Amino acid sequence: MNVFGKIITGLWLAGAVYATGADMPKREIRAVWLTTIYGLDWPTRPATDEAGRIRQQEELCLLLDRLKAANFNTVFVQTRLRGDVIYHSAIEPASNVFSGQYGVLPGYDPLAFVIDECHRRGLECHAFLVTFPVGSPKVVREQGAQSVVRKHPELCLQHNGNWYMDPGRPGTCDYILALVGEIVEHYDVDGIQFDYVRYPENAQFFPDRQTFALYGDGKNLADWRRGNINRLMERVYDWVRQTKPWVQVSSSPLGKYRRDMQMPDAGWTAFDDVYQDPKAWLQAGKQDMIVPMMYYRENDFYPFVNIWLEQVEQRNMVAGLGAYRLNREEGDWSLAEMVDQINYVRRQGGDGCAFFRARFVTGDEKGLYRELKNHLFRFPAQLPPLTWLADTLPPEAPPEMTVTREDDYLRLAWEDASPPGENTYTVYYSLADTLDTDQARSILATGIRGREICLPVNIDTEKGYLFCVTASNRYRIESRPSYETYYYLSAFEK
DSSP states (O other), X not given: OOHHHHHOOSGGGOHHHHTSOTTSOSBOEEEEEEOOGGGSSSOSSOOOSHHXXXXXXXXXXXXXXXXHHTTOOEXXXXXXXXXXXXXXXXXXXXXXXXXXXTTOOOSSOHHHHHHHHHHHTXXXXXXXXXXXXXXXXXXXXXXXXXXXXXXXXXXXXXXXXXXXXXXXXXHHHHHHHHHHHHHHHHSOOSEEEEESOSXXXXXXXXSOHHHHHHHOTTOOHHHHHHHHHHXXXXXXXXXXXXXXXXXXXXXXXXXXXXXXXXXXXXXXXXXXXXXXXXHHHHHTTOOSEEOOBOOOOXXXXXXXXXXXXXXXXXXXXXXXXXXXXXXXXXXXXXXXXXXXXXXXXXXXXXXXXXXXXXXXXXXXGGGHHHHIIIIITOSOOBOOOXXXXXXXXXXXXXXXXXXXXXXXXXXXXXXXXXXXXXXXXXXXXXXXXXXXXXXXXXXXXXXXXXXXXXXXXXXXXXXXXXXXXXEEOTTXXXXXXXXXXXXXXXXXXX
C-alpha cells in the first residue's frame, strides 16, 4: 500500500464529515519550516552507525506522516544552516547535526531523502537557505579549512561576535548563486527560499564601510545596502527561471514591512532596519512567493497582513505564523490567538500560512495540531496555480479511472499520456449523485505523483461513490476532470 493509503484513514468513508466544510478554501498553501540547525525539528540525534541512520529516517517519515494527516501540503526544509549544508556539496561542508562531524554525511543524503519522502506524500519541498550568517567563531573553528570564512575571508565580516557574508561584495552574490545552482541542478526541489536575506541586528554598526567605499557608486548607505540584496534576488531569480522555470523562488523577510505614515510606530522593520525591500523584488517580478515572519499579535500583526497583500501583485503571500509562541517559555499565547490569525489571513485573501517550527505543530502545542487537523485544515487543499511562470495550456484530462476491490483495499488507478513525473494528480469523490470539483470537501487526495492510490476499506454500511481525477502540470495548472466513475462499496461481493 502506498503512503496515501496509509494516511487516508477513513475520512473519505465518513458521510457526516463530507457534508460539512463548504467554506474551506480549495486552494491554499499550508506550510511548515522544518528546521535542522541544532536538530531543532530534525534530526533529534546524530547518526554514527546504521541504526542511527535508520532512526533519523524513521523520525522524518513519522513527522511527514503527521503533517500529511493534517492536510499540510508544503515543507520548507532548512538546507543551508550557518555556512554548512544538508547535502553533498562541492562548496560547503555537510552539517554536523546529521553525523556529528562537519563534512561527513550520515550514510545518506538528507536533502534527497526529505525531497523524496515529501513527494511520496504529495507535499512540495522547498529548500530554505540561511543567506548571510555563517556562524559563531566556535562554528568557524570546528569547520576548519572547509569554512567559508577560511576559504573566502574577503567575503566575510565579524559583527556582534558572529561571522557574516558581506552582501556588498560582488563575490558574495556569486557564492550564494553557486550554492543555489548546486541545489536546483542536482535535486528535484520545488522551490528555493531565502531566510536571513538581510543585514543583521544592529545593522548601523555592521562593519562594511570599506566595502561601501569601494562599491557605493555615489549612493547613500541605506539605498546601497538595499540594492545589494535586490541584486542577489534578481540574479538568483533569473538564473532559476532559465534553468528550471517551474522552481519557485521565495523569501521570508521580517514580518513588518516598513515605518511610514500608515504605520509610524512599527518598530523593527524589514525596509528601515535590515535593508530588505520585498516590494522592489515583487514589483520587479523576482519573487514567486513572499512569506513574511509575522511572529507578532494584535496591532503588530493584523495591519501588516493587509500591507503585505498590497505589495504582492500576482504573486503568493503566505503569512509566517509563530507556532512557537504558543509555548509557555516563548510567549505563552493562547490557541485562540493563532486560530484568529489563520482565519484573518483567509478572510483578507492571503494565499496561506506557514508555521515556525514544525515540531510545535506536530507536537500539538496547546492543541494546535488537533485544531488544524480536525477543523481549519479538515479537507485537503490544492496549491494555487503559478500562472505567471508559464503561458501553458492545462494538461489533457486523464481518462476514466478504474476502481477495484483488493482484499481490504480499494485501488483507484488511471492512465495519462504525459511522461511520468510531469504531472501530479488530484482525486475527487462524492457520496451524492453529483461531484463538485470546485469544493475542498470533494478532494480525496492531491499532489499525487503516481497514477494510483490504495485506500483501506473499513465499513459497516453500504455506500455508493463517485470518483474522478485531474492532472496538474509543474505550474499547478489543472486539467478538466476525467469522466466520473461510480463504485458501490459493500461488505460483500455483488
